[in-house]
Amino acid sequence: xxxxxxxxxxxxxAGADVVKAALARLFDPATTELVLFRxxxxxxxxxxTVRRPSPSGGLNxxxxxxxxxxxxxxGVWDSQVWEAARTEVRDALEVEAAAFRRDGWTVRVEAxxxxxxxxxxxxxxxxxxxxxxxxTHGRKGVAxxxxxxxxxxxxxxxxxxxxxxxxxxxxx
Amino acid sequence: xxxxxxxxxxxxxxxxxAARKGLELAKNLGSEVTFLHALENxxxxxxxxxxxxxxxxxxxxxxxxxxxxxxxxxxxxxxxEGVTVHTKLVENRRPADAIHDLEDDYDLVILGTHGxxxVDxxxxxxxxxxxxxxxxxxxxxxxxxxxxxMVEREKEAAQGSSGA
Numbered sequence: 001x002x003x004x005x006x007x008x009x010x011x012x013x014a015g016a017d018v019v020k021a022a023l024a025r026l027f028d029p030a031t032t033e034l035v036l037f038r039x040x041x042x043x044x045x046x047x048x049t050v051r052r053p054s055p056s057g058g059l060n061x062x063x064x065x066x067x068x069x070x071x072x073x074x075g076v077w078d079s080q081v082w083e084a085a086r087t088e089v090r091d092a093l094e095v096e097a098a099a100f101r102r103d104g105w106t107v108r109v110e111a112x113x114x115x116x117x118x119x120x121x122x123x124x125x126x127x128x129x130x131x132x133x134x135x136t137h138g139r140k141g142v143a144x145x146x147x148x149x150x151x152x153x154x155x156x157x158x159x160x161x162x163x164x165x166x167x168x169x170x171x172x
Numbered sequence: 173x174x175x176x177x178x179x180x181x182x183x184x185x186x187x188x189x190a191a192r193k194g195l196e197l198a199k200n201l202g203s204e205v206t207f208l209h210a211l212e213n214x215x216x217x218x219x220x221x222x223x224x225x226x227x228x229x230x231x232x233x234x235x236x237x238x239x240x241x242x243x244x245x246x247x248x249x250x251x252x253e254g255v256t257v258h259t260k261l262v263e264n265r266r267p268a269d270a271i272h273d274l275e276d277d278y279d280l281v282i283l284g285t286h287g288x289x290x291v292d293x294x295x296x297x298x299x300x301x302x303x304x305x306x307x308x309x310x311x312x313x314x315x316x317x318x319x320x321x322m323v324e325r326e327k328e329a330a331q332g333s334s335g336a
Binding site for chain 2: 022025026131136151152155156158161162163164165166
């Protein structure tokens with residue numbers, strides 16, 4: 001039974017190593033469970049939803065249930081596209097999870113699709129974590145304005161303490 | 173393990189929460205804690221009116237006495253928890269700079285953050301943000317309770333209005 005559950009949001013760039021190092025100094029792998037998390041970009045789908053009569057029928061427009069699937073013009077439903085995108089993110093996370101497991105951590109992976117900061121907050125609440133540990137890029141000026149900062153948005157909204165580590169810290 | 177932890181404090185409730193959490197952590201990890209308070213020169217920082225100039229020396233002495241009180245309180249808190257506590261008063265330095273100067277001597281920095289947004293954020297800036305941006309050590313950021321409650325209330329209000 002883990003004492004601590006930590007959410008570890010990873011983006012696709014380097015940063016997992018520095019987060020892993022910081023976690024290793026703060027928590028004992030034997031009593032800590034890590035939830036590796038990434039919010040991938042939403043897949044592009046047809047963007048068309050169809051309406052079909054609900055089983056109850058009737059002429060009332062409200063009786064037509066909205067079907068959250070796009071027209072599968074190419075024979076692929078939107079839900080399949082989303083599931084494939086989610087699987088892709090999950091597979092990428094599993095690769096990174098292997099490195100954590102080698103160091104003795106108990107690891108789960110969780111994937112979402114959409115804007116990262118709200119997704120990270122939701123994942124933190126869903127998993128009831130005690131801490132969020134993530135890398136920050138420390139960008140300044142224009143780069144910061146253009147790229148924004150997920151870490152900053154997470155800190156601003158986080159219900160739990162956030163452990164931040166900078167990947168290029170050794171260089172600077 | 174983190175052997176030396178730096179906890180900057182300005183005596184606010186936000187910093188107080190970070191101090192308590194930090195001491196708890198230090199106790200569990202067996203780390204030493206150093207509380208840091210940075211004292212800006214009020215004249216340089218620009219928040220003393222020109223009329224106050226003749227009293228600026230007195231003002232600075234008062235601020236310094238207040239700073240020493242803050243550090244004494246933090247030290248007492250640490251001793252209650254049974255943690256080895258040091259204190260450091262840095263004068264004539266902006267807090268973010270003071271933290272940056274010292275962080276290399278520590279393994280972890282624990283900072284309280286108010287997580288203000290919009291105009292408040294623009295006006296008051298954020299020491300945490302400025303410090304983290306240049307950090308070379310891991311930072312543990314702890315948001316104040318008050319702020320968490322405010323965000324929760326905002327969310328409830330938003331849900332209430334959209335649900336109606």
